[in-house]
Amino acid sequence: MVMENLVSSWCTTVKSLPQNYVFPEDARPGNKIVPIFKNCPIIDLEKAVSDRNNAIQQILQACQDYGLFQVINHGVCEDLIKDTIGIVKEFFNMPNEDKASLYSLDPQKSCRLYTSSFDYARESIHVWRDVLKHPSHPLEEWVDSWPPKPSKYRDVVGKYSVEVRNLSLRILGMICEGLELKPRYFGDELTGVQTLLSNHYPPCPDPSLALGISKHSDPYIITILYQENIGGLQVMKDGQWFGVEPVANAFVVNIGLLLKVISNGKLESAEHRVVTNSKESRYTIASFINTRSDIVIEPAKALLEKNDCRPLYRAFSLKDFQQTHKEHRGEGEATLEVFKIEG
Template sequence: MDKLLSSWSSTVESLPENYVFPVDSRSGDATVPICNTLPVIDLTTTLSHDRQDAVQQILEACQDFGFFQVINHGIDDDLVSDTMRVVKEFFDMPNEDKAGVYSEDSSKKCRLYTSTYDYENEEIHLWRDNLRHHCHPIDDFIHLWPEKPARYRDVVGKYSLEMGKLSSRILEIICEGLGLGHGYFGIGVTRAQLFSANHYPPCPSPSLALGLPKHCDANLITFLLQDEIYGLQVYRNGEWVGVEPIPNAFVVILGHQAQVISNGKLTSPEHRAITNSTDNRTSIVYSINPMPDSLIEPAKVLINDSNPPVYRAFQFKEFLKAYEVKKDYNEGALVEFKIKA
């Protein structure tokens, strides 16, 4: 427990050396502009006569950016706000109340830890604490979730059910845009669903540290809920741009598996989380992942003589093994799965 940032970060005046990133990967002192042209999709338009326009907007966002923010998504604002509150309450609790879920065993289905799953072998630590647990099917995992705050399981349980519905809805729209069959993203590639909450305490030297380094997501798709504190940046066209938090909106981020299944039509964007010196920042990630034995390959309907497969077929567990062994969490993670011309 003494490794948790929340245990000691408020007592230090300078950043420990093992949290200082190399010059070429840290956020630095340069101001990254907030980008006002990043796509924001009003999901109510998918229920109207403008549905085809909305489907096209989402497809173009997935092709050009690899992510978008979604508003009017159908999840009650009070539930979204309450979930953020209860997560913040969890991180604000004394260590003795969090001890029951703290673990350095990465195989646990629910655990609180700091930095990454491999803390002991890291040269540089991330400036974050993380609570992560499986949440689908809920009845299989809810007994493992934190018992405190007392309402955590109830609130996060309701939130997880709604996020499962929203993810299915968004994936179906992407299927429609790509011309894939109804329900193409079936249970094999969407069953493993994870709830992950990041806590980024104030950092004494934000320009030297990172909450999360530049990376692409290894999964199929991510739904990110930000609080009001800015901290998400996306790498686009050779430069970093800031993603302004929109109250109760979700940032939808495509993962490597979506890029493979679309045969490269969709992109998995590089992004990172920066730190700041004054405010706690909290973000909540709902991650949709294939099952380990799921076969991932370009959708056959997208393959023809003029559009040959870019990637070979593989099981998701093979990808994860390569992802962790190479420790290349960006576009390089897909290199060995590409078909050589």
């Protein structure tokens, strides 16, 4: 039964890491102590109400310097966040028979439970996680395809999806202002697709050899991540890994590669990975905002005209971009190099 591929189905029965989860020496975390990312910007969105310009500049600076920041006082109800992470835990800890109808190796299935990466069958080394992934916007279009169990899943996660989408659009609106693009530049064409991805990282027998997610940059517009209170997210800065320490009731905001292109390289997209631990399960919820599939992606013309500069990237389709990202195993710079304009 393929459900047995789920890491959570068998991880408690092994004492050593299976060979097909062991990363090459140059990619594995090893036993080195990774320093905490003390410079990670933490932006208080409540202060944006009284001093919007300052908050916009803080966000823009964080996007330029790191491609990643955390937001607090963001307006998403704390109880709703707790209820959502609680129901995600409940889902992953249900008996396999209650989850079997959702499990699939087919990357094209809209709502699916799987293990490791989107292409488990073809990868040579697996990552140490189980995943539930489904579209979440427009909510009424997708909610009936979501897990029927736990019984409150659709109601709670639906409310959460709407709130996090609103937060995503609010942050994009502030970035839009900071870049001096026209209001609503990030309209439905560039933000019409939203996907929710919940991760379960069970305790790992040897975290020095395995990864929860390998190094990559997000192939989207923007990602909003809730990582609760257990660390594991690491970001690459100046050739070194740093741990992104969880902040109570905060969201981590990742700038995606597509937003880097739209900003003509002005904004960064952080390379990041997830490490495991040997003691406790870690659960996270990521919300990805992406463009519609029929949209041509290119640097914003208004930005080029305003700064009187040439485009760094050629126009491309989402399909071509996603294929290139996959071929380059999520490596951000290698992916964008394909679309760079020479000279």
